[in-house]
Amino acid sequence: MRAAWSSSALFPSLVASSDLMTIRSFPARLRRYLAVAVAVTTALGVLVLGGFFGSQVVAAAATAPAATQCDPPAFPTGAGYQVTCTITIDDTVSAAGATSSTVTGTACLAAAGVTPPSGCTTTVTTSNQLVTSVDQCNGIVVGGGSNLTCNVSVVDTVPTGAATSGVTVNQCIGSGTGGGTQPTLLCAPVASTTNAVVTQCNGSGTGGGASLRVQCDVTGATTADPITVNQCNGSSNGGGSTVTCATTFTNNFVAAAPTTTTTVPVAGAGGTTTTTTPAAGAPAAGGPTAGAGGATGAGSGVTGVTGTAAGAGGSTGALAAIVPVGSPETGLGGAAHSRNDDLLWLAVALFAGAGLAATVGIRRRRARAVGEAAESL
Numbered sequence: 443m444r445a446a447w448s449s450s451a452l453f454p455s456l457v458a459s460s461d462l463m464t465i466r467s468f469p470a471r472l473r474r475y476l477a478v479a480v481a482v483t484t485a486l487g488v489l490v491l492g493g494f495f496g497s498q499v500v501a502a503a504a505t506a507p508a509a510t511q512c513d514p515p516a517f518p519t520g521a522g523y524q525v526t527c528t529i530t531i532d533d534t535v536s537a538a539g540a541t542s543s544t545v546t547g548t549a550c551l552a553a554a555g556v557t558p559p560s561g562c563t564t565t566v567t568t569s570n571q572l573v574t575s576v577d578q579c580n581g582i583v584v585g586g587g588s589n590l591t592c593n594v595s596v597v598d599t600v601p602t603g604a605a606t607s608g609v610t611v612n613q614c615i616g617s618g619t620g621g622g623t624q625p626t627l628l629c630a631p632v633a634s635t636t637n638a639v640v641t642q643c644n645g646s647g648t649g650g651g652a653s654l655r656v657q658c659d660v661t662g663a664t665t666a667d668p669i670t671v672n673q674c675n676g677s678s679n680g681g682g683s684t685v686t687c688a689t690t691f692t693n694n695f696v697a698a699a700p701t702t703t704t705t706v707p708v709a710g711a712g713g714t715t716t717t718t719t720p721a722a723g724a725p726a727a728g729g730p731t732a733g734a735g736g737a738t739g740a741g742s743g744v745t746g747v748t749g750t751a752a753g754a755g756g757s758t759g760a761l762a763a764i765v766p767v768g769s770p771e772t773g774l775g776g777a778a779h780s781r782n783d784d785l786l787w788l789a790v791a792l793f794a795g796a797g798l799a800a801t802v803g804i805r806r807r808r809a810r811a812v813g814e815a816a817e818s819l
Contacts, residue, residue, distance in 0.1 A: 507567075508575045511547045512592065514582060518551075521585025521680050526550040526558050527592045533572045533667045534599040537698045543573045554587055578673040579687065586649055586680020592673055592687045598666035599694040606664040609691055612638035614658055617685070620650035630659040640671045640689050649681035656684075662691025 512527035529547040550562040579592035611633045618626030629643060643658035658674065674687035 507543065507545075507569050507571055507573055508577065509545045509547070509567075509573050510577045512549050512579045512582065513577060517549075517579075517582045519582055519584050521583070521587050522554045523583045523588045524550075524552045524554050524556050525579065525583055525588065525590045525592070525678075526562075527579055528595070529576060529578055529593070530595045530597065531573045531576060531669070532597050532599070533669070535572070535601065535604065535667070537601045537696075541570060541572050543569045543571060545569075545573060554589055572667050572669075574667075574669050576669070576671045576673065578671075579677055580673065581676045583677060583683070584679040586682055588678050588680065588683045590646075590674065590678040590683070590685045590687070594671050594673055594689045595692070596662075596665065596669055596671070596690065597692045597694065599696060600666045602695045602697045604666050604695065606666050606693060607639075607668065609640060609660065609663055609665055610635045610638040611660050612636070612641040612644065613660065614643045614656060616645045617643055617647050618656040619648045620681070622650040622655070623653035625653060626655055628654045628657040639665065639669070642671065642673045642675065642689060643685060643687050645676045646674055646678055647683060647685040648679045649683055651682040652684070658685065658687045660689045660691075662689075662693075664693060665691045666693045666695075 509529060509531060511529050512525060517525060527547070527549045529545065532544040532546075534542045545567045546564070547567075548558075548562055548564045550558040550560065552558075552561040576594050576596075578594060579590060583590060611631055612635045614627055614629035614632045615634050617629075626647070640660050642660075643656060647656040671689050673689070674685055678685045
């Protein structure tokens, strides 16, 4: 009976001892892993939420849109077509430096001899970037018996005094060959310039045919915004085909709107307040101007920055220099509201790390309590 009692008494002890070893060994490893995980997670949270990683990422350079029209595969390379394409680029730079563009294009495709408006489609595209390149009517209708008419119009609207650059031309080189009635070219100018602003009508209308079958010109000597035009190259090369293409540059210089000054009498001691209204988009300059006798000696300076309230002391001038003007109006002795989101995120990360550390500590205390209870058995 005693032996049986002893063996049964030992069994719980063995079980408790085994449990104790497991409790003491496994949670210890787990605590080390969790401690490392908490440290790493907290550090990463501070770096990410604090903006470290964000500051290291370099944003991809934004590129202005490229306008394209009447190119393959949208337009065919076969014979017997009437192609008429026009595109207008309106690039605008405001006095404040904001940029925008509107691209209006009309593309017409029909059988040879069928003129617009047959087969025409018009599209309008806007952007907050300037258009820097145009590609139009290149490598199409080369099978003969086609008529190609394409036009590019670039209109730059910029503040008065904006810098401009010259329009260089690479035009009508290797075009109008293949025999036929002479002369075959009417181009203004015929020029070959490397990396030109306008490259057009090169290697086109080479199949022979009527006189002056290649007629191309560039109008406008300067451009206010950097842009390149590439059109009507390697097109309409079959026999009996014609090429008529043009590029035009127009610069619109806009002066800033003038400011408006209004003088309003100040109630009280005869002073005046001058208010200046700046042009749209321009920062306000200055503020209320104290008139003679109104804001510099007759007011108490307590009721506002103009010091027009009745009273004595002549302290308005000094107060006007130290009391904040404009929104937010904090009054005497106040402080403008401010916040720092980086510090807020840092606090969130630290609180999260503290919470995880507290969780590990609680689990450790529970494991120790279980171990102590097992030893007491």
